[in-house]
Amino acid sequence: xxxxxxxxxxxxxxxxxxxxxxxxxxxLEQARTFMERNEFFAARSEIDSLRANYPKEFGILKxxxxxxxxxxxxxxxxxxxxxxxLMPIRLHESDSLKAGFTFEKDTLxxxxxxxIWKQQTIEKNVQRCYVRCGVDENGEMYxxxxxxxxxxxxxxxxxxxxxxxxxxxTATIPYDGGLNYHFKDMGNTTEVVTYKAEKxxxxxxxxxxxxxKRLKVEYTGGKNYIIYMADNDKKALAATYQLASALSDIYxxxxxxxxxxxxxxxxxxxxxxxE
Numbered sequence: 001x002x003x004x005x006x007x008x009x010x011x012x013x014x015x016x017x018x019x020x021x022x023x024x025x026x027x028l029e030q031a032r033t034f035m036e037r038n039e040f041f042a043a044r045s046e047i048d049s050l051r052a053n054y055p056k057e058f059g060i061l062k063x064x065x066x067x068x069x070x071x072x073x074x075x076x077x078x079x080x081x082x083x084x085x086l087m088p089i090r091l092h093e094s095d096s097l098k099a100g101f102t103f104e105k106d107t108l109x110x111x112x113x114x115x116i117w118k119q120q121t122i123e124k125n126v127q128r129c130y131v132r133c134g135v136d137e138n139g140e141m142y143x144x145x146x147x148x149x150x151x152x153x154x155x156x157x158x159x160x161x162x163x164x165x166x167x168x169x170t171a172t173i174p175y176d177g178g179l180n181y182h183f184k185d186m187g188n189t190t191e192v193v194t195y196k197a198e199k200x201x202x203x204x205x206x207x208x209x210x211x212x213k214r215l216k217v218e219y220t221g222g223k224n225y226i227i228y229m230a231d232n233d234k235k236a237l238a239a240t241y242q243l244a245s246a247l248s249d250i251y252x253x254x255x256x257x258x259x260x261x262x263x264x265x266x267x268x269x270x271x272x273x274x275e
Contacts, residue, residue, distance in 0.1 A: 024054040028064055035067065040075045044068065069267045076260035083253040094246040100239055112136045115243060117236035129227050131158070131217055133240045139248025141240060143170060143200035147191040147219060152182060155191060156221030160203050162213045168206030171199040172221060207234065208241045
């Protein structure tokens with residue numbers, strides 16, 4: 001091959017390489033700009049694009065890895081700042097709301113206690129049919145249907161409805177002696193079915209959204225039985241729903257902050273070791 005042609009091809013290759021490096025650097029700087037604006041998703045997308053487009057620009061790819069870690073650290077720091085700003089507000093709200101509740105926890109068998117609306121404690125509600133609720137320390141709410149009567153009805157779920165035909169149902173909880181249990185006393189039967197978390201959440205939200213309406217409660221799964229939800233029980237659910245929201249936020253923010261702190265420590269370690 002003619003030496004002049006070889007020179008031309010070599011020069012073109014060098015120019016091409018130089019152009020690729022320049023473009024890769026431009027993408028890296030664009031990603032850095034996004035990071036400085038706290039546009040973390042855009043920064044990551046730009047770095048991912050750089051990696052795909054210029055897989056042989058090893059020096060720039062190393063810089064991109066460091067930048068990606070800086071993006072992760074900044075995002076984790078932002079999350080921590082958000083949690084730190086909102087946490088005192090939610091803690092104050094939850095402390096205020098707890099005044100209407102009794103805290104119950106069996107330290108021998110339970111790691112997490114529950115908050116029960118004071119007017120809904122078991123000792124204040126013997127020998128009646130009603131819907132009760134509670135929330136644990138982590139903000140997980142539950143609903144329970146209580147039946148009291150001469151004869152068992154063997155219910156496994158409830159259906160809540162409004163006069164205009166709207167309704168919501170709990171999940172079905174078969175008899176297991178735990179979440180669905182029965183007992184007899186002095187010739188009367190008590191049945192208690194508990195719907196935890198998502199098992200009762202549709203019904204919980206429905207009651208909360210229709211708190212000002214007359215709510216019919218149908219005990220289903222066995223012999224059909226109907227009551228109407230008492231105003232005090234609706235009030236208890238509304239208050240419990242508020243407390244559950246605050247406690248859930250606190251629990252999630254605590255988890256998120258711990259996760260972010262661990263992530264920062266891990267990434268700083270990688271960067272300090274030059275990995």
